[in-house]
Amino acid sequence: QIVLTQSPAIMSASPGEKVTLTCSASSSVSSSYLYWYQQKPGSSPKLWIYSTSNLASGVPARFSGSGSGTSYSLTISSMEAEDAASYFCHQWSSYPLTFGAGTKLELK
Amino acid sequence: QVQLQQSGPELVKPGASVRISCKASGYTFTSYYIHWVKQRPGQGLEWIGWIYPGNVNTKYNEKFKGKATLTADKSSSTAYMQLSSLTSEDSAVYFCARDWDGGFAYWGQGTLVTVSA
Numbered sequence: 633q634i635v636l637t638q639s640p641a642i643m644s645a646s647p648g649e650k651v652t653l654t655c656s657a658s659s660s661v662s663s664s665y666l667y668w669y670q671q672k673p674g675s676s677p678k679l680w681i682y683s684t685s686n687l688a689s690g691v692p693a694r695f696s697g698s699g700s701g702t703s704y705s706l707t708i709s710s711m712e713a714e715d716a717a718s719y720f721c722h723q724w725s726s727y728p729l730t731f732g733a734g735t736k737l738e739l740k
Numbered sequence: 741q742v743q744l745q746q747s748g749p750e751l752v753k754p755g756a757s758v759r760i761s762c763k764a765s766g767y768t769f770t771s772y773y774i775h776w777v778k779q780r781p782g783q784g785l786e787w788i789g790w791i792y793p794g795n796v797n798t799k800y801n802e803k804f805k806g807k808a809t810l811t812a813d814k815s816s817s818t819a820y821m822q823l824s825s826l827t828s829e830d831s832a833v834y835f836c837a838r839d840w841d842g843g844f845a846y847w848g849q850g851t852l853v854t855v856s857a
Contacts, residue, residue, distance in 0.1 A: 667844075669844070679840075679845045682841055688845070732784065733784040
């Protein structure tokens, strides 16, 4: 199975700071099938970015996604308080579908 | 609007089974995959499998074969997941989710399953 390794596991960022979260795959993932989810405590995950770089409905434009092959990233151009959450990458390039362990992003 | 309404929390004894439901509304139930995902407290997400209600085909993560059974009732637009031979390792929140363009665009609110004597 494809193992997705996210880094860092936990990080904190100040308002206005640029944030980059990474997702490294153990085997190549088709960029069409790499996704990111945001999850806040007590809530269900929300689709945040699909097909590597497309923002889901309602996601602020300060978010972006990029990558290919085995290396993907999610970037926040300017951290805001509402962005504090856990972010999970996910692949549907091969079975079994897998998720990364997540990055917990905290507000500094 | 698309909604997935899951059944309530369950407290079950070790060795027992439990069935969780996921009632869909706001779209054609038979046209989209329903996935099931496990999340243990403070942990990441694990994909259990999917069911396609249109033809009732299923696909499981090998890890959950023998543990989870996915079914669907077209007449009530409800998907079900039965978990058997429960142990403490099965205590978790279980989500159903509907796909859109390959991503899980819609999620149920989650069902907490607690396995305890």
